[in-house]
Amino acid sequence: MAKVRTQYTCSDCGASTSQWVGKCPGCQAWNTLVAETIADSGKRTHRYAEGVTGGVLRPRVMPLAEVSTDKITRLSSGEVELDRVLGGGVVPGSLILLGGEPGIGKSTLMLQVAMMVSSFGKKVLYVSGEESPEQVRMRAMRIGKVPSDLMVLPETRVPLVLSALKEEDYSLLFIDSVQTLDQPEIDGAPGSVSQIRESVAAITAHAKAHALPVFLVGHITKEGSIAGPKVLEHMVDVVLQFEGDRNHAYRMLRAAKNRFGTTSELGIYEMLGDGLKAVENPSEVLLGEAGEASSGSAISVALEGARPLLIEMQALVSTAVYGTPQRSGTGFDLRRLNMLLAVLEKRCGFKLGSFDVFLNLAGGLKIKDPANDLAVVAAILSSSLDLPLDRDTCYAGEVGLSGEIRPVARLEERMSEAARLGMKRMLVSGHGKTPLVPEGLKLVAIKRVSDIQKVIF
Numbered sequence: 084m085a086k087v088r089t090q091y092t093c094s095d096c097g098a099s100t101s102q103w104v105g106k107c108p109g110c111q112a113w114n115t116l117v118a119e120t121i122a123d124s125g126k127r128t129h130r131y132a133e134g135v136t137g138g139v140l141r142p143r144v145m146p147l148a149e150v151s152t153d154k155i156t157r158l159s160s161g162e163v164e165l166d167r168v169l170g171g172g173v174v175p176g177s178l179i180l181l182g183g184e185p186g187i188g189k190s191t192l193m194l195q196v197a198m199m200v201s202s203f204g205k206k207v208l209y210v211s212g213e214e215s216p217e218q219v220r221m222r223a224m225r226i227g228k229v230p231s232d233l234m235v236l237p238e239t240r241v242p243l244v245l246s247a248l249k250e251e252d253y254s255l256l257f258i259d260s261v262q263t264l265d266q267p268e269i270d271g272a273p274g275s276v277s278q279i280r281e282s283v284a285a286i287t288a289h290a291k292a293h294a295l296p297v298f299l300v301g302h303i304t305k306e307g308s309i310a311g312p313k314v315l316e317h318m319v320d321v322v323l324q325f326e327g328d329r330n331h332a333y334r335m336l337r338a339a340k341n342r343f344g345t346t347s348e349l350g351i352y353e354m355l356g357d358g359l360k361a362v363e364n365p366s367e368v369l370l371g372e373a374g375e376a377s378s379g380s381a382i383s384v385a386l387e388g389a390r391p392l393l394i395e396m397q398a399l400v401s402t403a404v405y406g407t408p409q410r411s412g413t414g415f416d417l418r419r420l421n422m423l424l425a426v427l428e429k430r431c432g433f434k435l436g437s438f439d440v441f442l443n444l445a446g447g448l449k450i451k452d453p454a455n456d457l458a459v460v461a462a463i464l465s466s467s468l469d470l471p472l473d474r475d476t477c478y479a480g481e482v483g484l485s486g487e488i489r490p491v492a493r494l495e496e497r498m499s500e501a502a503r504l505g506m507k508r509m510l511v512s513g514h515g516k517t518p519l520v521p522e523g524l525k526l527v528a529i530k531r532v533s534d535i536q537k538v539i540f
Contacts, residue, residue, distance in 0.1 A: 088120070089118055089119070089120050090118075090119060091103050091104075091116040091117065091118055091119075092116065092117055092119055092276045092277065092312070093107040093109055093110060093112065093115045093116055093117075093276075093312070093313075094115045094116075094117055094276055094312055095107065095110050095112050095115050095312070095313050096109045096110040096112075096312070096313045096314070097109075097276070097280070097312040097313055097314035098110065100116065103116055103118070104116065110313075117275065117276055119270065119271050119275060119276060119277040120270040120271070155174065155175060156175075157169075157171050157172030157173060157174055157175075158172055158173040158174075158175065158200070158205075158254065158255065158296060159172045159173075159200075159203075160172065160173055160196045160199065160200060161195075161196060161199025161200055161202075161203070162192075162195065162196055162199065162361060163361050163363070164336060164350030164351065164352060164361045164362075165192075165196065165336065165350060167348050167350055167388075168323065168336050168337070168338050168341075168348045168349070168350045169321065169338070169341070169343070169344060170341060170343050170344020170345060170348075171344065173255070173296045174296065174320070174343045175294035175295070175296055176290055176291050176293075176294040176295060176296065177290075177296050177297070177320040177321060177342075177343065178283075178286075178287055178290060178296075178297045178299060178318070178319040178320050178321070179296070179297065179298050179299065179319065179320065179321040179323060180261070180299045180301050180309065180315070180316065180319040180321065180322050180323065181193065181298060181299065181300050181301065181323045181325060182300075182301045182302070182303050182309040182322070182323070182324055182325065183303060183324065183325030183326065184303060184329075185302070186329060187325050187326070187327055187329065187334060188325065188327075188334055188352070188354055188359055189259075189300050189325055190214075190222070190259055190300060191222065191226070191358055191359055192325065192336075192352070192359055193209075193257050193259060193298055193300055194209070194219070194222060194223055194226060194257075195226055195358055195359060196255075196257075196298070197209050197233055197255065197257050198223060198226060198227060198229065198230055198233060200254065200255050201230040201231075201232040201233040202230045202232075204232065205232065205254035205255065206232045206234065206251065206252065206253050206254055207232060207233050207234065207253060207254060207255045207256075207257070208234050208235075208236060208247065208248065208251075208253045208255070208256050208257070209233060209234065209235045209236070209257045209259070210235075210236045210238060210244055210256070210257060210258045210259065211235060211236070211237050211259055212237075212238070212239040212258070212259060212260060212263030212264065213259060213260060213263055214237075214259075215237055216235050216237055219235050220235075225356075225357060225358070226357060226358040227357070227358070234251075234253075239263045239264055239265045239273060240265050240266075240267060241264055241265065241266045241267075241282045241285050241286065242266075242267065244258075244264075244286070245285065245286070245289055248289060248293075248295070253295060254295075254296075255295075255296055255297075255298070256290070256295055256296070256297045256298070257297075257298045257300075258286070258297065258298070258299050258300065259300040260299075260300040260301060260302060261279060261282070261283065261299045261300065261301050261315070262274040262279065262301065262302050264278065264279065264282035264283070264286075265278060265282070266278055266281045266282045266285065268281070269281045269282075276312045279312060279315055280312055280314060280315070280318075283299070283315060283318055283319075284318065287318060287319075299319065301315070309322070316339075316340065319340075320340075320341075320342045320343065321338060321340060321341050321342065321343070322338070322339040322340040322341075323336060323337065323338055323339070324336070324337045324338075324339050326449065327354075327447060328447035330447065331446060331447030332353050332354045332355070333351060333352070333353055333354075333362070333365075333446050333447055333448065334351070334352040334353070334354060334359065335349060335350070335351055335352075335448065335449065336349070336350035336351075336352065337349060337350075345388065347387070347388040347389075348387075348388035348389065348390075349387035349388050349390060351365045353368075365390075365392055366391070366392050366393035366394075366500060366504055367504065368446075369392070369393065369394055369395060369445060369446045369448075370382070370393055370395065370504060376471040376472065376473070376474045377471050378465045378466050378468070378469045378470055378471050378472075379397055379398045379399055379400070379462050379463075379465050379466030380395060380396070380397050380398075380462060380465070380471070380472065381395070381396045381398075381458040381459075381461040381462040381465065381472055381476075381478055382394070382395055382396070382458065382474070382476070382477040382478065382506070383395075383396050383452075383454065383455045383457070383458030383459075383477065383478050383479065384454065384477050384478070384479040384497040384498075384500060384501050384509070385450045385452040385454055385455055385479075386452055386454065386491075386492065386493060386496070386497060387450060387452070391493075391496050391497045391499075391500035392448075392450065392500075393477060393500060393501065393504055393506075394444055394445060394446065394448060394450060394455075395444075395445035395446075396415075396442070396443075396444065396445075396455065396458040396459055396461075396462045397442070397443045397444075397445060397462065398440065398441065398442050398443075398459065398462035398463045398465070398466045399439075399440070399441040399442075399466055400435065400438050400439070400440050400463060400466040400467040401438060401439050401441075402437070402438060402439070403437055403438060403439050404439075408435075408436065408437060408438055408439050408440070409439045409440070409441070410424070410439075410440055411440075411441045411442065412441075412442040412443075413441075413442065413443040413444065414443065414444030414447065414448055414449045414450065415442050415443075415444060415455070415459070416451065419456075420440070420442055420459070422484070423456060423459055423460055423463070423482060424440060424463070426460075426482055426483075426484065426486055426532060427460065427463065427464075427532065429486075430485075430486030430531070430532050430533055431486075431532055431533050431535075431536070433464070433467060435463075435467065438467070440463065442459060442462070442463075452491075453481035453489075453491065454479045454480060454481060454491040454497070456480060456481050456482040457478040457479060457480035457481070457482065457488065457510060457511075457529075457535075458477075458478035458479075460482060460532060460535060461478055461510075461535060461539055464535065464536060464539070465539070468540070470540055472539055473507075473508070473539075475505065475506055475507040475508065476506070476507070476508045476509070476510065476539070477501050477506045477508075477509050477510070478509070478510045478511075479491050479494065479497050479509065479510070479511055480510065480511055480512045480529070481512070482532060486531050486532040486533065487514070487530065487531060487532075488511075488512040488513065488514070488529050488530055488531065488532065489512055489514065490511070490512040490514055490515040491511075491512070494511060494518050495518045495519060497509075498518065498520060498521055498524055498526070499521055501524060502521040502522070502523055502524040506524060507523070507524065507525060508524070508525045508526075508527060509524055509525070509526055509527065510527045510529055510535070510538065510539070511526060511527070511528060511529070512528065512529065512530070513528035513529055513530035514530060
């Protein structure tokens, strides 16, 4: 008879101990150890895929130089933005984990991809652990015409999912969501550390053996990380984050981990009544929402991956009513905002210590690019002096602690995007080489923060 023992596993990092302690010995987090019962049967055959003889894997040793990658062709998901973030498509046998807040559009995006791939004549299996087939069909009808090659399976038990995969050859597998999977051989409720770890391990073994790409939908915690053990993110090949403000229509798709491509790409979607629509020219959409020229508004030329974006920085400087000045940044790093305010006060003489400063990126986007510093400074100065800035002027430069304006990467691509959208003037750093300026765009070089006021007003 198998021995039964209890161990405590950390829900953040996956470290385990034989007894409960307040602090995890692995990641030093408090109150994250969860009890789980383990049966020491000696054999865990549910983890092994086909090709196992006598419970022992038979690996093949071969020179790495002789390994051929000619047969590996990426599968297009039909979504241009998703393919860009993945690095050109879905790699066979890869596991892709998609995380995001409730109601952000994770299931809608996955169902759109499933419908698109199945419309190409490829058989797709959509495993729904949270919705009935009728609910999935209603959502699919809202998106578009339902293909005949899209199969749905309302099941959470992993052995039944694997048996369905063995009965038919599928080109793509979707599991919505990974927190609902149940491995009967493992004690614990679905969503627990042991259940998620063992369920994903069984699906991974089948996916790698049959070169079946898998999309896993995951919930996130209130801190913004993917719920479940941290080891889950190590088991998969790609971790995608679906972000956005539910008060705005735009959603951003980022790659936090990608074994087959870069993690600097960004995909932008717009939530509509009939699903998610890819935004091919986000600069035109974001600038199209801007109204007449007003104080506190500046246009920055940011860069996310290989895509330059023109976004509007909005600042509001007002007298502090409650004594203690407030600092608020929506879509912008608050610590960097405090640093820029300190530079303005120290290097330019602007006394902003008794004023409230609010900063907002229009459209609900979150762009982390040091080139936004120059536009933020211009917007704060404009709001403080209550003087509007030219709508045909854009900014790209990083501000240092000594007040110098540092050059930014790939300036020529930023200038090309600004010229394409009708910008007449662009303020950049005066340090470094002078790039080739496109026709119709005037380049203004600035070396110090103290020189900005003379140029923009």
